[in-house]
Amino acid sequence: MQRYLAGRILQAIVSMLVVSMVVFVLARLTGDPLEIMMPAEATKEDIAMMRAYLGLDRPWPVQYWRFISRAVQGDFGRSVRFNRPALAVVTERYPATLELGGIAILIVLALGLPVGVYAAVRRNSPLDYFSRGVAALGQAVPPFWLGLVLVLIFGVALGILPTSGRGTPAHILLPGLTLGWFAVAGLMRLTRSAMLDVLGTEYIKLARMKGLPERQVIWKHALKNAALPVVTFAALLFVSLLNGSIIVETVFSWPGLGLLIIEAVQYRDYPVVQTVVLCLSGMYIIANLLVDVLYAYLNPRIRYGA
Amino acid sequence: MTLAKSVLAIRQTWQARDLPPLLPLLVVGLLVFCAIFASLLAPHSPIEGSLGKRLIPPLGMEGASLEHMLGTDRLGRDTLSRLIYGAQISLAVSLVGIVLTGVVGAAVGLLAGFWGGWVDTICMRLVDISLSLPGILMAVLLSVVFKPSFTNVVIVVIFLLWPSYARLVRGETLGLKQQEFVSLARVAGCSSLTIMCRHLLPNLTPSILVLATLQVGFVIVLEASLSFIGVGIPPPTPSWGVMVADGRGLIEQAWWISILPGLAILVTVISLNILGDWVRDRLDPKLRQQ
Numbered sequence: 001m002q003r004y005l006a007g008r009i010l011q012a013i014v015s016m017l018v019v020s021m022v023v024f025v026l027a028r029l030t031g032d033p034l035e036i037m038m039p040a041e042a043t044k045e046d047i048a049m050m051r052a053y054l055g056l057d058r059p060w061p062v063q064y065w066r067f068i069s070r071a072v073q074g075d076f077g078r079s080v081r082f083n084r085p086a087l088a089v090v091t092e093r094y095p096a097t098l099e100l101g102g103i104a105i106l107i108v109l110a111l112g113l114p115v116g117v118y119a120a121v122r123r124n125s126p127l128d129y130f131s132r133g134v135a136a137l138g139q140a141v142p143p144f145w146l147g148l149v150l151v152l153i154f155g156v157a158l159g160i161l162p163t164s165g166r167g168t169p170a171h172i173l174l175p176g177l178t179l180g181w182f183a184v185a186g187l188m189r190l191t192r193s194a195m196l197d198v199l200g201t202e203y204i205k206l207a208r209m210k211g212l213p214e215r216q217v218i219w220k221h222a223l224k225n226a227a228l229p230v231v232t233f234a235a236l237l238f239v240s241l242l243n244g245s246i247i248v249e250t251v252f253s254w255p256g257l258g259l260l261i262i263e264a265v266q267y268r269d270y271p272v273v274q275t276v277v278l279c280l281s282g283m284y285i286i287a288n289l290l291v292d293v294l295y296a297y298l299n300p301r302i303r304y305g306a
Numbered sequence: 307m308t309l310a311k312s313v314l315a316i317r318q319t320w321q322a323r324d325l326p327p328l329l330p331l332l333v334v335g336l337l338v339f340c341a342i343f344a345s346l347l348a349p350h351s352p353i354e355g356s357l358g359k360r361l362i363p364p365l366g367m368e369g370a371s372l373e374h375m376l377g378t379d380r381l382g383r384d385t386l387s388r389l390i391y392g393a394q395i396s397l398a399v400s401l402v403g404i405v406l407t408g409v410v411g412a413a414v415g416l417l418a419g420f421w422g423g424w425v426d427t428i429c430m431r432l433v434d435i436s437l438s439l440p441g442i443l444m445a446v447l448l449s450v451v452f453k454p455s456f457t458n459v460v461i462v463v464i465f466l467l468w469p470s471y472a473r474l475v476r477g478e479t480l481g482l483k484q485q486e487f488v489s490l491a492r493v494a495g496c497s498s499l500t501i502m503c504r505h506l507l508p509n510l511t512p513s514i515l516v517l518a519t520l521q522v523g524f525v526i527v528l529e530a531s532l533s534f535i536g537v538g539i540p541p542p543t544p545s546w547g548v549m550v551a552d553g554r555g556l557i558e559q560a561w562w563i564s565i566l567p568g569l570a571i572l573v574t575v576i577s578l579n580i581l582g583d584w585v586r587d588r589l590d591p592k593l594r595q596q
Binding site: 011012014015018019022023026029136137139140141142143144145148149151152156242243246247250251261262264265266268270273274276277280281284285288289 | 435437438444449523524553554572576579
């Protein structure tokens with residue numbers, strides 16, 4: 001386990017370095033930053049002086065080292081659009097994205113788990129068909145379009161929910177549902193098949209023969225044993241939510257990191273783009289790492305195998 | 307009653323001959339047809355509209371016009387024509403993207419599986435790293451540096467999908483290279499390159515094809531998503547994702563601008579997924595269990 005853990009952590013560090021290199025190299029390809037920074041009347045000497053001052057005349061590896069050591073200290077450059085440190089702009093938007101992700105996870109668990117369980121318990125019931133339909137649609141419905149359909153139904157036609165921005169608890173419902181949709185479908189399908197496997201086992205028959213109430217059999221005995229694949233899925237879910245947040249925040253004008261990066265693209269505000277990419281990639285890589293470690297912990301074959 | 311019976315009879319013979327599911331096949335066929343003959347089928351230009359004919363609703367609604375059966379958008383462009391040309395984009399991205407991904411992924415997997423040793427280690431670590439990077443963010447980053455374009459979308463598709471091909475091909479190569487025909491080819495004096503291309507590759511093709519068909523739907527949604535957030539195909543090119551984005555602000559007055567292209571994506575992807583499952587069940591029983 002320790003060897004696996006060490007290898008996996010090393011890999012996460014390398015991944016982060018790769019992201020930082022990509023960000024760094026692409027930044028150099030966006031053009032000479034001095035052309036934007038210096039006033040038109042600047043002389044050649046002024047430009048050369050500024051170049052030396054910023055270290056842009058040094059070889060790339062030296063520049064990369066500077067970039068990394070500054071980033072580690074929290075200095076990601078200044079936002080072109082807001083003329084403030086890029087990190088400050090990004091941290092301001094962080095809570096909104098975390099809030100949205102948290103609500104989406106709650107919605108996924110509250111919808112996916114019980115519907116999956118009941119679909120397995122009452123096979124071929126209307127609820128089972130409903131859950132299978134949702135699961136089949138899950139992959140095919142583009143999330144940005146689903147968001148607009150929800151806006152059309154609940155915002156425009158029924159007029160009961162706000163369709164953009166952040167504020168009251170009602171504001172978060174539609175974006176949360178849109179973000180969670182894909183995962184709801186996955187969790188429903190997974191819970192259903194895991195429960196079906198467990199419900200056919202001897203110990204469930206025994207529990208029923210002992211005369212335990214059906215509710216206890218299902219929620220205590222069966223679900224506990226079906227939970228293993230479901231737990232790892234819930235962790236993977238977090239990763240997919242991070243990816244989805246960019247799209248969903250754009251649809252609902254939710255003022256989080258996703259919307260920030262899309263705005264920054266439009267303003268060609270590279271420092272902010274690179275800060276968001278580094279922060280979100282960091283979260284993504286750490287979440288991936290945790291999922292793998294959790295999986296190895298739950299599944300001895302990986303722990304001792306590779 | 308007789309009609310229902312004859313429909314049932316057609317369905318039964320269709321199923322008995324183990325042909326692909328009819329409806330999804332028709333949908334995909336229509337899509338390909340639209341993409342190829344877009345310039346003949348589309349009643350209007352997909353890019354130029356007339357401002358006098360803005361926001362005409364589709365047939366069945368008040369103020370609809372026969373000339374624009376599915377309505378027009380805020381620039382007076384014909385929705386139907388844009389949908390037809392949009393099929394071209396979706397198809398082109400998935401075709402080019404998946405073919406290139408298949409080539410890259412299969413080459414890496416083949417090399418890793420055939421040579422083993424440090425080549426294998428390096429390739430598989432690259433796969434792990436690639437899988438742990440967030441794809442959409444990379445797309446956003448690319449779009450800031452190079453302007454949004456078809457090429458960017460294809461790069462992102464390759465970046466996101468090549469690891470699955472590399473893993474699949476490597477696994478299969480490991481099994482194949484133990485078999486006798488490889489040693490015999492070696493004895494007969496074939497070079498490593500010849501063995502890989504002439505003897506191993508044909509055996510790998512079915513698995514690669516299965517994976518490719520299963521991924522077409524995903525690539526179409528990916529392209530639309532990227533175009534929707536403005537880092538994919540740039541407007542005014544009528545990508546379905548661009549069309550949904552175009553109608554976003556008008557969802558209250560003119561729902562059809564966004565909803566119709568989304569429906570097109572939905573129907574296309576469901577059909578492709580069903581066909582992909584069918585191909586998988588026929589060509590590759592091993593994948594069926596997963």
